[in-house]
Amino acid sequence: MRPFRLHEPTTVQEAASALADAGGGAALYAGGTELLLAMKSGLLAYDTLINVKSISGLDAIAADGNSIVIGASATHSAVEHDPLVRDRLPLLSEVEHGVANLRVRNVGTLAGNLCFAEPHSDPATLLLVYEAELDVAGPSGSRRIAVGDLQTGSYETSLGPDELLTAVRVPAFQAGVRAAYSKFGYHHRPTLGIAAALAVEDGVVADARLALGCVSPVARRLSRSEDVLRGERIDALTEGASALREVSRLASEDADAVEDMHGGVDYKEHLVRVFMERTLLRALAKNGGGDA
Amino acid sequence: MPDAQETLAIAFELNSAPIEATVEPQTPLIDLLRERFGLTGTKRSCDVQVCGACTVLLDGAPVSSCTVPAFEARGRVVLTVEGFAADEGSSPLIEAFVNNAAFQCGFCTPGMLLAAKSLLDADPSPSEEAIKDYMRGNVCRCTGYKKIVEAVHEAAEASR
Numbered sequence: 001m002r003p004f005r006l007h008e009p010t011t012v013q014e015a016a017s018a019l020a021d022a023g024g025g026a027a028l029y030a031g032g033t034e035l036l037l038a039m040k041s042g043l044l045a046y047d048t049l050i051n052v053k054s055i056s057g058l059d060a061i062a063a064d065g066n067s068i069v070i071g072a073s074a075t076h077s078a079v080e081h082d083p084l085v086r087d088r089l090p091l092l093s094e095v096e097h098g099v100a101n102l103r104v105r106n107v108g109t110l111a112g113n114l115c116f117a118e119p120h121s122d123p124a125t126l127l128l129v130y131e132a133e134l135d136v137a138g139p140s141g142s143r144r145i146a147v148g149d150l151q152t153g154s155y156e157t158s159l160g161p162d163e164l165l166t167a168v169r170v171p172a173f174q175a176g177v178r179a180a181y182s183k184f185g186y187h188h189r190p191t192l193g194i195a196a197a198l199a200v201e202d203g204v205v206a207d208a209r210l211a212l213g214c215v216s217p218v219a220r221r222l223s224r225s226e227d228v229l230r231g232e233r234i235d236a237l238t239e240g241a242s243a244l245r246e247v248s249r250l251a252s253e254d255a256d257a258v259e260d261m262h263g264g265v266d267y268k269e270h271l272v273r274v275f276m277e278r279t280l281l282r283a284l285a286k287n288g289g290g291d292a
Numbered sequence: 293m294p295d296a297q298e299t300l301a302i303a304f305e306l307n308s309a310p311i312e313a314t315v316e317p318q319t320p321l322i323d324l325l326r327e328r329f330g331l332t333g334t335k336r337s338c339d340v341q342v343c344g345a346c347t348v349l350l351d352g353a354p355v356s357s358c359t360v361p362a363f364e365a366r367g368r369v370v371l372t373v374e375g376f377a378a379d380e381g382s383s384p385l386i387e388a389f390v391n392n393a394a395f396q397c398g399f400c401t402p403g404m405l406l407a408a409k410s411l412l413d414a415d416p417s418p419s420e421e422a423i424k425d426y427m428r429g430n431v432c433r434c435t436g437y438k439k440i441v442e443a444v445h446e447a448a449e450a451s452r
Contacts, residue, residue, distance in 0.1 A: 001320075007297075100429075103341060103354045104341055107355055
């Protein structure tokens, strides 16, 4: 790997200033599980890495009202095992357990996963149905954005060159939401990820949140499929039900799947149809027992 | 704010001994272990954190030393297979791997042993399911996994 310097700021403001001063020659470093691989292979080169782990308190995980606030240097393992996350966001804990492998989870961070914007990511898809928000800091202050507004393309985000993600804010689902996440693939990274969260009232789907990731450059919500589910009686949503078929068909149409090393467009659209129905059936089978 | 560093003086505990070293930021931990300290039990294989041959324990948790920078050891505890083998407490796992022939070429074995140690430290009586789940990030390309799972199970039984 080409030599680089290590910058270790102690505050978020110092990190933002260092990014601004470097004018593109520096990158933020947290777990490094994706960044360092790209640097080892020569795909990326930076003169300086800015270690956000030297900012004290940035690894904290804490409750703020109905949300759990996950600091930018919290690792996947820390999120997975955190008592607050397990209690209030059990599906996030479950999905974090499935990220990469144990060694990557022990080092890599949730925030880093989002910021690297690798399209084949489980958390980026799941957090869309939690309607998570992100705290972003720059030299002139901070702002809050929806998680869906972060990633703009493969390995591209809306963050300014002097901005950093400082926290991921994840609101717990309301009581009675039935949620599930499915992933599929034969590679190290997922080929497909689908997240579903259904609010059920009096046996009817009162609200539906569906997200699809990995098959296209950026994970997305599936609003046409969500519209079909709203108002459906759940006892009619059994295997092969016409509404489920329609939801799955619309999901594959709206996937904007692209061909890559994981497979072609037809293959991915087929996966979307199969796994959308399975994911919804798994979510519905949870019978109000929380989100996992 | 200190300037960006081109070298770092670090101190950490390596296999129960205090260590001081000067490292460059880009040096991966495996290079420090193998080339500076001659600890060649840690194997480089895939070099992209997938296979687990380079597994070492950092504060008791498995990490891929092929990619984790050496400076991350600062102020922490590193255990390699050499330190593991020197610990009397490791004998049930080592004997169980031998008794079950849980290796052929042996290249993955240091990582397998350290992953298994980390599992048994956290869960002394893991189910077969838990063993498979925990060990699935360590890849063996010759013997298959059945004997490895059986060895970990036997070591857990023997330690009870």
